[in-house]
Amino acid sequence: MRAIQFTEYGPPSVLHVAEVAEPRAGAGEIRVAVRASGVSPGETYIRSGLLRDMVPTTFPSRTGFDAAGVVDQVGDGVTDVRVGDEVFGMTSMTGRAANADFAVLAAWAPKPPTWSWEEAGGAAGSVETATRVLDRLAVEAGQTVLVQGAAGAVGTVAVQLAKARGARVIGTASESNHELLRSLGAEPTTYGEGLVERVKELAPDGVDAVFDCARGALPDLIAIAGDPARVVTIADFDAAAHGVHMSHSAPADETGESLGAGPDPQAFHGLADAVTLAAEGRLRVPVAAAFPLEEAAAAHELSETRHARGKIVFTH
Numbered sequence: 001m002r003a004i005q006f007t008e009y010g011p012p013s014v015l016h017v018a019e020v021a022e023p024r025a026g027a028g029e030i031r032v033a034v035r036a037s038g039v040s041p042g043e044t045y046i047r048s049g050l051l052r053d054m055v056p057t058t059f060p061s062r063t064g065f066d067a068a069g070v071v072d073q074v075g076d077g078v079t080d081v082r083v084g085d086e087v088f089g090m091t092s093m094t095g096r097a098a099n100a101d102f103a104v105l106a107a108w109a110p111k112p113p114t115w116s117w118e119e120a121g122g123a124a125g126s127v128e129t130a131t132r133v134l135d136r137l138a139v140e141a142g143q144t145v146l147v148q149g150a151a152g153a154v155g156t157v158a159v160q161l162a163k164a165r166g167a168r169v170i171g172t173a174s175e176s177n178h179e180l181l182r183s184l185g186a187e188p189t190t191y192g193e194g195l196v197e198r199v200k201e202l203a204p205d206g207v208d209a210v211f212d213c214a215r216g217a218l219p220d221l222i223a224i225a226g227d228p229a230r231v232v233t234i235a236d237f238d239a240a241a242h243g244v245h246m247s248h249s250a251p252a253d254e255t256g257e258s259l260g261a262g263p264d265p266q267a268f269h270g271l272a273d274a275v276t277l278a279a280e281g282r283l284r285v286p287v288a289a290a291f292p293l294e295e296a297a298a299a300h301e302l303s304e305t306r307h308a309r310g311k312i313v314f315t316h
Contacts, residue, residue: 006060006063029075037066040125062097064097065091067089091104107124130158134165172189209230232245288310
């Protein structure tokens with residue numbers, strides 16, 4: 001089968017499509033014939049070598065955390081899906097290899113009929129990440145949440161999930177993306193100099209939590225929140241120096257759940273919640289661009305601009 005891989009750290013040009021052996025679904029897993037799969041900023045960090053000390057990588061290395069497709073293998077112990085079902089989901093934390101013709105998923109849910117394959121293929125990682133951070137921040141009805149970098153893949157989903165919890169959401173983005181944020185239920189403002197003052201004008205009583213999907217603004221975000229414990233980032237590697245938690249995976253000590261490593265790999269409630277919200281018309285997955293596998297370098301180049309409006313995906 002075809003799969004995206006790289007044999008050394010480097011720029012997007014190190015990515016290429018290779019012919020590799022088809023994977024097999026193990027116990028508690030399923031295999032899908034992939035219709036679409038996602039690209040995340042974390043994968044560009046891994047490919048570049050930026051995370052070499054945090055994420056062990058052996059070469060050749062594959063890419064892709066989330067995918068959607070048609071089930072064609074069901075592993076031992078799996079009883080909730082059958083061959084032929086349409087699903088979306090994620091690989092295990094160590095088995096990232098979804099950008100391929102076939103992918104093994106460790107967590108999944110039924111594909112919402114209201115979503116295209118492109119939306120479903122890029123949904124799971126954003127849903128899981130946004131849910132994990134909102135849970136850590138204990139976001140609930142009546143609170144005010146600031147989402148920094150709200151027009152990106154995770155930010156657009158985080159806005160909608162926070163709104164579904166009953167929170168008021170303020171989102172930062174460039175002015176060209178403000179209408180998108182309004183359509184998702186957020187009150188938009190611009191990022192950059194003067195952010196503290198702009199947010200104070202919108203929320204004079206302060207905000208309860210800050211979800212940072214960008215980077216480089218932690219001092220301002222802490223000032224807005226009033227306490228670094230009320231800020232969580234998924235993008236700023238200087239977090240620890242500011243006393244801010246950086247959420248970059250789903251370890252058991254953060255969520256109480258370990259993807260693909262326990263008896264119930266589908267314990268992640270975010271995917272099931274997403275299906276319900278999608279059916280109610282309350283969750284969509286904006287797609288920034290779709291590429292064929294052969295244009296992997298172009299997809300990563302777009303991701304590295306950090307200005308993609310929504311999720312970048314591969315179509316298969």
